[in-house]
Amino acid sequence: METTDVVIIGAGFAGLTAARELSRRGFNTIILEARDRIAGRTHLEEHLGRNLELGGTWVHWTQPYVWTEMGRYGIAAIAAPEFTKAYWSVEGQHRSGHADELMDLLDAPNQALLADARKYFPLPWSPLTNSEVTDIDGLTLSEAIDRLDLSEDQRQLLRSFWALNFNGLLDQAAYTQALRWCAAASGSWQLMFETCATFKIEGGTRRLAEAILEDSTAQLRLKQPVVSIRQDAERVHVQTADGQEITARQLILAVPLATVNDIDIQPQLSAAKREAACRSHAGRGAKLWIKVKGRQERFVAMGAEDAPLNFVQAEYIDEDSTTLVCFGPQAAAVDVTDRAAAQQILDSLVPGLEVLEIAGHNWVDDEQSRSTWAMHYTGFLSESLAELQRPEGLIRIAGSDIANGWGGFIDGAIESGIAVSRSVAQQLEETEKADLGISV
Numbered sequence: 001m002e003t004t005d006v007v008i009i010g011a012g013f014a015g016l017t018a019a020r021e022l023s024r025r026g027f028n029t030i031i032l033e034a035r036d037r038i039a040g041r042t043h044l045e046e047h048l049g050r051n052l053e054l055g056g057t058w059v060h061w062t063q064p065y066v067w068t069e070m071g072r073y074g075i076a077a078i079a080a081p082e083f084t085k086a087y088w089s090v091e092g093q094h095r096s097g098h099a100d101e102l103m104d105l106l107d108a109p110n111q112a113l114l115a116d117a118r119k120y121f122p123l124p125w126s127p128l129t130n131s132e133v134t135d136i137d138g139l140t141l142s143e144a145i146d147r148l149d150l151s152e153d154q155r156q157l158l159r160s161f162w163a164l165n166f167n168g169l170l171d172q173a174a175y176t177q178a179l180r181w182c183a184a185a186s187g188s189w190q191l192m193f194e195t196c197a198t199f200k201i202e203g204g205t206r207r208l209a210e211a212i213l214e215d216s217t218a219q220l221r222l223k224q225p226v227v228s229i230r231q232d233a234e235r236v237h238v239q240t241a242d243g244q245e246i247t248a249r250q251l252i253l254a255v256p257l258a259t260v261n262d263i264d265i266q267p268q269l270s271a272a273k274r275e276a277a278c279r280s281h282a283g284r285g286a287k288l289w290i291k292v293k294g295r296q297e298r299f300v301a302m303g304a305e306d307a308p309l310n311f312v313q314a315e316y317i318d319e320d321s322t323t324l325v326c327f328g329p330q331a332a333a334v335d336v337t338d339r340a341a342a343q344q345i346l347d348s349l350v351p352g353l354e355v356l357e358i359a360g361h362n363w364v365d366d367e368q369s370r371s372t373w374a375m376h377y378t379g380f381l382s383e384s385l386a387e388l389q390r391p392e393g394l395i396r397i398a399g400s401d402i403a404n405g406w407g408g409f410i411d412g413a414i415e416s417g418i419a420v421s422r423s424v425a426q427q428l429e430e431t432e433k434a435d436l437g438i439s440v
């Protein structure tokens with residue numbers, strides 16, 4: 001049986017970052033990745049005549065971890081041009097105007113909803129600093145919105161805006177999750193929105209993921225889904241689907257939260273961890289790229305909160321075509337291969353566009369993700385986050401889904417990879433000293 005210091009399961013940004021940190025500190029590290037590629041829920045691939053990001057894309061300087069990594073490898077950010085036009089619909093009525101008009105309409109309701117962001121999250125990267133967070137963690141975003149004194153137009157727009165941010169339905173969406181995002185953007189919802197969809201990584205997410213991997217001496221093994229993990233007091237034993245076995249001194253489980261329970265882990269993780277993984281999170285929506293005929297104005301469009309696609313943004317504007325990036329709250333409502341259906345959906349949002357081609361990936365049907373970006377349900381923050389971060393014997397969970405700051409983003413994945421690798425390294429160094437009889 002092969003032995004190593006650390007096995008990392010999952011080569012997304014969390015796993016890659018942890019592997020770089022540990023291998024640079026001299027620990028033998030093996031990454032086992034189920035897919036035939038690295039970078040997990042980010043995936044730059046050629047479609048519609050250009051390289052498109054099918055998953056995670058946007059980054060910002062308010063996100064310290066990813067911004068530092070880009071700086072470290074000399075990778076720049078690309079800015080998007082300003083929007084000039086907007087389409088939106090309220091109570092089934094189509095409206096259009098300058099993009100600033102839509103932002104103005106969203107301003108007062110978001111200000112009201114998020115006014116207490118910094119009160120509850122004075123230190124966003126320590127999200128449980130204010131114990132009062134526990135009192136509001138059971139509140140759904142729907143309930144928080146219903147408490148506001150809003151016109152029907154404002155209420156519908158605000159709900160659609162947050163269904164976009166959650167990439168999911170608002171039923172059990174935690175109000176604290178919305179507050180956390182806003183607090184991480186220093187209490188400004190406009191800065192929060194800019195953070196989410198304005199600046200991209202030059203050369204794409206793949207370039208950053210490859211830079212992190214190349215900076216590490218960890219061994220990467222692709223197409224190696226891990227099926228079982230056994231741990232005893234001193235070692236952890238990992239088995240892959242094709243029967244390979246590796247024994248390690250420490251293990252990092254850097255897989256999406258929604259897939260943790262797919263691996264047979266013995267002794268079982270705590271009931272609280274398993275329940276949190278089973279419930280997972282609300283991010284189960286769609287992202288679709290649509291190429292339409294003609295050079296269009298740079299526009300955004302917002303539809304009803306439960307429309308198959310409730311947000312469209314003109315992303316690439318060429319001479320004879322425009323490529324749109326679109327999001328919807330339910331992956332099941334969007335067939336990423338059905339051009340005719342995409343035309344029908346788009347017609348209900350923006351008049352007069354002719355769909356040429358579409359591209360996308362269903363991350364919810366994908367066994368290696370079963371979800372998109374992590375947007376938590378009520379109770380997750382106060383009941384599950386610390387428990388998921390707590391080591392269980394020689395096993396630690398890592399990943400954006402359980403990050404402290406920008407959880408759900410590439411930034412959160414890197415944050416978590418750094419934090420978990422630090423604690424693994426500390427543990428290994430303490431064990432080595434103890435083995436040598438050096439008191440720690």
Ligand SMILES: Cc1cc2nc3c(=O)[nH]c(=O)nc-3n(C[C@H](O)[C@H](O)[C@H](O)COP(=O)(O)OP(=O)(O)OC[C@H]3O[C@@H](n4cnc5c(N)ncnc54)[C@H](O)[C@@H]3O)c2cc1C
Pocket residue numbers: 009010011012013014015032033034035038039040041042054055056057058059196224225226227254255256259263286287363368369371372373374398399400401407408409410411413
């Ligand atoms: C559609 C979409 C849009 C997004 N937009 C943005 C955005 O604009 N900006 C942003 O910052 N973030 C965005 N995100 C979120 C961001 O991509 C993720 O939060 C981040 O990439 C997660 O990194 P991770 O390492 O925690 O997990 P992952 O990237 O999911 O990596 C986990 C890895 O584990 C592997 N794995 C799973 N099970 C096993 C197993 N049993 N054995 C071995 N390997 C296994 C998976 O294949 C995967 O490679 C988006 C995500 C999606 C899906």
